[in-house]
Amino acid sequence: MKQQYEILTTIRYRHDFFQALFYEGIGIRIPAATGKQLLNADLLLKQQASGCTLLYNSLGAGMRTRSGLLGSNITLVFEIVLKDPLFYNYTAIDTNDITTRCFMFGNDTANAPGVLHRYSYADAADLRGTDELQETYFTKPFGLLVLRLDESLQDNYLIHFKARSTYWCYYLMSEQLAALAHPVILNNNGVSCFSEPLQAALPERNQVPVLVSKDPIPLSDRSPDILKLADRAPDGNNKHKVIISPLPSPEINRISAAGRSWHTNGKTYSEIFLY
Template sequence: MIAEYEILTQVEFKHRYFLDNKLECFSIQPDPNTQHFFLRSGLLFKPFNNGFKLFFNSFNSQETIKRSDILDDFVLRFHIVLNDPYFFNYTDCGIKKWDSDLYHFNNFRGTKDRFSIKNLHNEEFVSVEDTVEESAFGQKFLRKPFGIIELQLRYDLQTAYVLHFREIESYWRYIIVGDHFKNLSQLAIIGKDVAFEGPGNITLPDNREGLSFVSVLPIGHKQRPDQYFKLVDHYKEEESTFNVLINALPVPDTRHISSIIENKNDKKYYSEIFIY
């Protein structure tokens, strides 16, 4: 028996944090009804590092099957399992209530309301607008998934879809606690496009005194930073003169991001980097 397979559709996960824009931290699990449909229709489910593909049997027992023959409005459902505990430390997608919400991605609305025909989310990037309450699916999950993808096998099913995540932004705060910096004057942190306020005095939980510099604007996190910042001394902005102390300061560890609420209407995320 000779069988030939062609692509029905695929879903790819992307993330601007990573150099190659590929997000490889999900496992995809078809639900039982979807698995049964695969058996009945001869569809093949093939996961890859940052997504999955669906193939249909286009030639079987000397019979040619068209792609349109598979599009019978059945809804395929896939559970997304998150395998990276630090995912939300580098991802900006703002889920509302983790205890009861999950992400719901689908192609139900076709092309009318989509930012892009190939996106399964509502805006340019995955956002809080893509979340629903767990109860919306009419079942109680034994283990609530990160999200659910539903693909309706409709006439306008695309051969490729994308779920695109955006990197998180935070205020970078450099905290200098090394004794050899205490007697230096006119310390500053400089970069190409980002300004830092400081130095300001700060008392650490262990009562040590330090100096802090905070970025004026939030900075996006990248697997490889777009730029590095310098710690300099004898800085004179009007003359652009300084002595370089550290040519490339370390960047934030995405495993450690703190949330500081300065007032009820202003919630800021800080990434703290200690310089000893």
């Protein structure tokens, strides 16, 4: 049988944490029932690291045009696999009860344009309880992708995740840093964007100065701004001595409870320890 595959739709993954154009932290698993549907309809799912493409054989018997195939009203259900164990550390997703919930993506007409979720970013609105799923899964999937092959199917889609924004906390751990008279954190415009030093009690340590960002800062694999620790002159003329520049960003593979004694409920914090 002759084969010539044409594109039905293309899906790409993006995550704002990564400055690279596409995200490689998720993939697709084809259930056995869906595999049979693909075979019977002469369809092919081609996967790449940062997305997938659904193809049809334009030389196959029967439905050989895109419009003809999209009149078949076939529904394909794929499992979405999470390949990144640190995903929830840097993603703006409410993780309450995540063990009993999974993402539901698809080309529902109620979704935002060009994406496979309710709004421009995937969020808690796209989570469904496992008790709501039509099938029972031995292992809870990260998500399901439901594609209806009808006239609503677009040429291109995104699954797009938003980076978590947190209040950054810099702990002055060494004796030299803790002894700074007027520590301040400045952005690349020389503007103070962190609080005055607070005192935090750490296990087996005395009180440690900590500076907290005034506003939440998006997490990123590249720092969007150059932050620097300085010791400001006490005369108020904005003169300062730079101590550390640039300051490191939070490490997403580390979770600390160092500031729980003074953290504000409802806010998310990231701790960075300077020595």
